[in-house]
Amino acid sequence: MLKVIQAKDIKSSELNLKxxxxxxxxxxxxxVMAYELAAAGKQVVLLEAGPYVPSSQFNEKxxxxxxxxxxxxxxxxTKQGDLLVLQGRCLGGSTVVNGCVTFRxxxxxxxxxxxxxxxxxxxxxxxxxxxxxIERNLSIHxxxxxxxxxxxxxxxxxxKALGWSVKPLQRNTKDCALTGHCLSGxxxxxxxxxxxxxxxxxxxxxxxxxxxxxxxxxxxDSGRASGIKxxxxxxxxxxxxxxxxxxxxLVVVSAGAIQTPxxxxxxxxxxxxxxxGKNFACHPxxxxxxxxEKDIYTWRGAMLGVYMDEFEHPDKGGFVLxxxxxxxxxxxxxxxxxxxxxxxxxxxxxxxxxxxxSLIHDHNVGQVSVxxxxxxxxxxxxxxxxxxxxxxxxxxxxxxxxxxxxxxxLPTVDKRIVESEDEIDSKIDGIENTPFAIRMVSYHxxxxxxxxxxxGRSVTNEYGExxxxxxxxxxxxxxxxxxxxxxxxxxxxxxxxxxxxYILANExxxxxxxx
Amino acid sequence: xNSLNNKSIECEIRNDLSSMQRRTFLARTAQMGxxxxxxxxxxxxxxxSVSALPAGEALDREQMFFFSHLAQVLLPTAGTPLxxxxxxxxxxxxxxxxxxxxxxxxxxxxAAIKLFEYGGMVLGWHFSRFTRMxxxxxxxYIDSWQTGHPMQQGIVSVLKRLVYSxxxxxxxxxxxxxxxxxxxxxxxxxSLGEAPLPQRQSAHLSx
Numbered sequence: 168m169l170k171v172i173q174a175k176d177i178k179s180s181e182l183n184l185k186x187x188x189x190x191x192x193x194x195x196x197x198x199v200m201a202y203e204l205a206a207a208g209k210q211v212v213l214l215e216a217g218p219y220v221p222s223s224q225f226n227e228k229x230x231x232x233x234x235x236x237x238x239x240x241x242x243x244x245t246k247q248g249d250l251l252v253l254q255g256r257c258l259g260g261s262t263v264v265n266g267c268v269t270f271r272x273x274x275x276x277x278x279x280x281x282x283x284x285x286x287x288x289x290x291x292x293x294x295x296x297x298x299x300x301i302e303r304n305l306s307i308h309x310x311x312x313x314x315x316x317x318x319x320x321x322x323x324x325x326x327k328a329l330g331w332s333v334k335p336l337q338r339n340t341k342d343c344a345l346t347g348h349c350l351s352g353x354x355x356x357x358x359x360x361x362x363x364x365x366x367x368x369x370x371x372x373x374x375x376x377x378x379x380x381x382x383x384x385x386x387x388d389s390g391r392a393s394g395i396k397x398x399x400x401x402x403x404x405x406x407x408x409x410x411x412x413x414x415x416x417l418v419v420v421s422a423g424a425i426q427t428p429x430x431x432x433x434x435x436x437x438x439x440x441x442x443x444g445k446n447f448a449c450h451p452x453x454x455x456x457x458x459x460e461k462d463i464y465t466w467r468g469a470m471l472g473v474y475m476d477e478f479e480h481p482d483k484g485g486f487v488l489x490x491x492x493x494x495x496x497x498x499x500x501x502x503x504x505x506x507x508x509x510x511x512x513x514x515x516x517x518x519x520x521x522x523x524x525s526l527i528h529d530h531n532v533g534q535v536s537v538x539x540x541x542x543x544x545x546x547x548x549x550x551x552x553x554x555x556x557x558x559x560x561x562x563x564x565x566x567x568x569x570x571x572x573x574x575x576x577l578p579t580v581d582k583r584i585v586e587s588e589d590e591i592d593s594k595i596d597g598i599e600n601t602p603f604a605i606r607m608v609s610y611h612x613x614x615x616x617x618x619x620x621x622x623g624r625s626v627t628n629e630y631g632e633x634x635x636x637x638x639x640x641x642x643x644x645x646x647x648x649x650x651x652x653x654x655x656x657x658x659x660x661x662x663x664x665x666x667x668x669y670i671l672a673n674e675x676x677x678x679x680x681x682x
Numbered sequence: 683x684n685s686l687n688n689k690s691i692e693c694e695i696r697n698d699l700s701s702m703q704r705r706t707f708l709a710r711t712a713q714m715g716x717x718x719x720x721x722x723x724x725x726x727x728x729x730x731s732v733s734a735l736p737a738g739e740a741l742d743r744e745q746m747f748f749f750s751h752l753a754q755v756l757l758p759t760a761g762t763p764l765x766x767x768x769x770x771x772x773x774x775x776x777x778x779x780x781x782x783x784x785x786x787x788x789x790x791x792x793a794a795i796k797l798f799e800y801g802g803m804v805l806g807w808h809f810s811r812f813t814r815m816x817x818x819x820x821x822x823y824i825d826s827w828q829t830g831h832p833m834q835q836g837i838v839s840v841l842k843r844l845v846y847s848x849x850x851x852x853x854x855x856x857x858x859x860x861x862x863x864x865x866x867x868x869x870x871x872x873s874l875g876e877a878p879l880p881q882r883q884s885a886h887l888s889x
Contacts, residue, residue, distance in 0.1 A: 169876065206882060222873065223873070226864060227863070227864035227865065227866060228863070228864060230847070230851050234782055240782050242782075242783065242787075248836065249836065303880070304877075304880050306877075341874060341877070342874065344866065344869070344871050346865050346866055346869075346871075347865075348864070348865070348866075354866045354871070354873070355866055355871045355872060355873045355874060356873045356874045356875055356876070357874060359877060363874075363875065363876045363877055364876070364877045367876045367877075368879050368880070371879055462860075464860070466861065466862065467862065494861060495850065495856075495859045495861050496846070496847065496850040496851070499846060499850065500843055500846065500847070503828065503839075505825075506755075506756065506821045506824045506825055506828070506842075507755060507756060507758050507817075507821045508758055510756065510757075510846075511757065511758065511759065511762055511764060514764070514850075514859065515762065515763065515764065515858070515859070517859045517860075517861065518859065518860045580828070580835045580836075580839050581828055581829050581835065582825075582828065601832045602832045602833075602836065603832050603833075603835045603836040603839065604832070604835075606839075
């Protein structure tokens with residue numbers, strides 16, 4: 168069993184630790200970093216703000232797990248109040264609660280990063296061995312036929328009939344049991360999350376892993392990172408258990424695109440251009456639901472089966488559709504079928520619905536900041552991105568009608584049901600970009616600690632190191648200069664590994680204690 | 683709804699909500715779009731008066747009464763194969779959900795409930811509070827908010843989601859939908875545990 172030091176294990180009110188490197192966050196970026204550095208002989212301390220919840224405690228009831236495993240008990244929202252931002256807040260971070268979908272960052276995105284942000288080091292050729300390694304380690308594979316459920320088959324059928332590109336997704340699962348409960352954590356450890364892979368591997372090489380530790384400040388000394396301060400809190404009572412200080416040669420922050428900039432801002436570590444927390448993007452996603460004559464049982468089988476990428480490139484629309492299943496409650500909340508009897512009638516047909524998730528390549532128009540001591544996420548769907556959202560709705564509706572749908576329910580706050588193919592344009596063109604108009608959720612916050620070669624336009628350099636503080640690295644999705652349009656976990660793993668290799672290749676520059 | 687009334691309600695809402703710095707409750711229940719309710723207690727049978735319902739831990743008696751009426755209107759399960767709403771602990775689930783929210787969110791929600799409760803008087807819906815409207819009027823009133831000012835849309839969406847999630851969260855509501863719920867234990871699945879340590883391998887660093 169994974170060795171984790173939790174609040175309940177701490178008997179002293181003050182903890183003072185020393186290490187070669189302290190890592191903040193145990194998700195995709197932090198866990199990979201911890202393993203790579205620990206395996207290379209470095210003394211690693213890894214701190215996670217959330218609790219350690221072993222998979223045996225996952226009960227496959229999404230409401231319970233939202234409250235247990237997610238940031239703000241599943242209630243992390245934007246300032247505007249109409250976008251929920253879901254992130255894991257537990258040991259293993261979002262890798263524990265995601266839908267297992269993996270993608271390499273698309274080549275056209277890397278080209279853009281090179282051309283516009285000077286990241287010419289991050290080429291497909293450079294990153295390819297990192298992706299290959301991650302894919303081996305996490306059992307990433309293309310969904311096999313048995314992993315594509317009836318729900319995804321409908322998306323596939325309609326897209327193929329239209330001549331549009333549709334492919335099986337890739338997922339980091341081993342012998343998937345097809346329970347459909349990915350977002351509640353994988354109870355039987357088929358999902359190769361950090362909880363069952365890189366964290367125990369890092370521990371094997373001596374990394375000390377703490378949960379319940381909220382890092383409150385990054386410490387610096389003469390322009391160099393020197394450690395962190397943290398607070399250990401009992402996750403049950405909310406009471407402080409201990410103050411912690413970790414002195415280290417190197418600090419790596421991998422707390423995700425919302426918590427990472429907040430930590431920098433609270434530590435008063437600015438950037439030359441004052442851009443920490445800015446350039447927030449999040450792939451605002453929606454669920455489009457279609458009713459079929461036959462039973463679909465969208466919640467049965469692998470949660471995500473196929474994706475339609477015909478319009479992935481920004482020149483073609485900048486969106487993808489993923490065949491994503493959901494429980495009946497989630498389906499019922501994704502659209503507005505009417506009030507009273509009409510709502511109940513809609514719900515009574517839950518097993519006849521197919522659903523897909525839209526992801527758009529949104530612009531970096533948001534900002535994460537500290538206001539009156541509190542976190543604030545400021546994000547509105549921009550008018551530039553709104554057309555992509557509507558194109559995604561139209562494509563989904565066309566696909567579903569081609570696959571034989573009786574009607575399509577749009578993800579709007581008002582009742583908007585497309586009864587036939589002829590109605591698609593008129594029903595969707597009538598949607599306006601106003602607050603609350605569209606029912607959106609974000610699973611992919613990105614971009615608040617932009618990576619780039621120009622200190623005037625970015626927070627970190629091309630290796631994730633802060634432009635102004637030596638030995639202070641970032642390794643998570645906040646580095647992405649733009650949104651990457653696809654699920655980001657594999658790209659975070661690979662870039663974190665890349666940064667770890669950079670650190671090790673330059674260890675004399677960073678570590679006072681050399682092995 | 684005539685334009686004067688539209689304007690009037692907009693002013694009301696804008697004024698009353700201007701103090702809401704953090705409308706987190708509105709999206710807190712976007713979460714409900716992904717979830718469904720909690721535990722156990724009172725039924726949703728329509729009380730004769732506010733005093734017929736006890737206060738919860740988070741909701742006061744008026745709010746309990748409000749949600750009781752709202753649940754009756756939103757979930758008319760009588761005559762359907764669905765689990766009768768009065769057999770599901772909707773109010774208890776709602777109350778427990780409220781306890782997980784920060785006080786600021788609960789304060790905002792209380793203001794939104796008041797706006798919705800009394801909005802009918804401003805709009806001329808028989809000059810009635812929501813909880814005194816007959817079901818048919820109540821449905822029309824809800825639908826008018828659903829297509830109204832964005833803030834009205836936000837409020838009514840949240841209120842609906844709170845009620846829906848508190849109903850569907852209960853295991854007893856799943857059977858009529860053929861929803862399987864948790865399956866791993868039912869299927870006798872065993873844990874694969876931690877993945878074996880990989881062989882040390884270095885991705886080539888070309889920098």
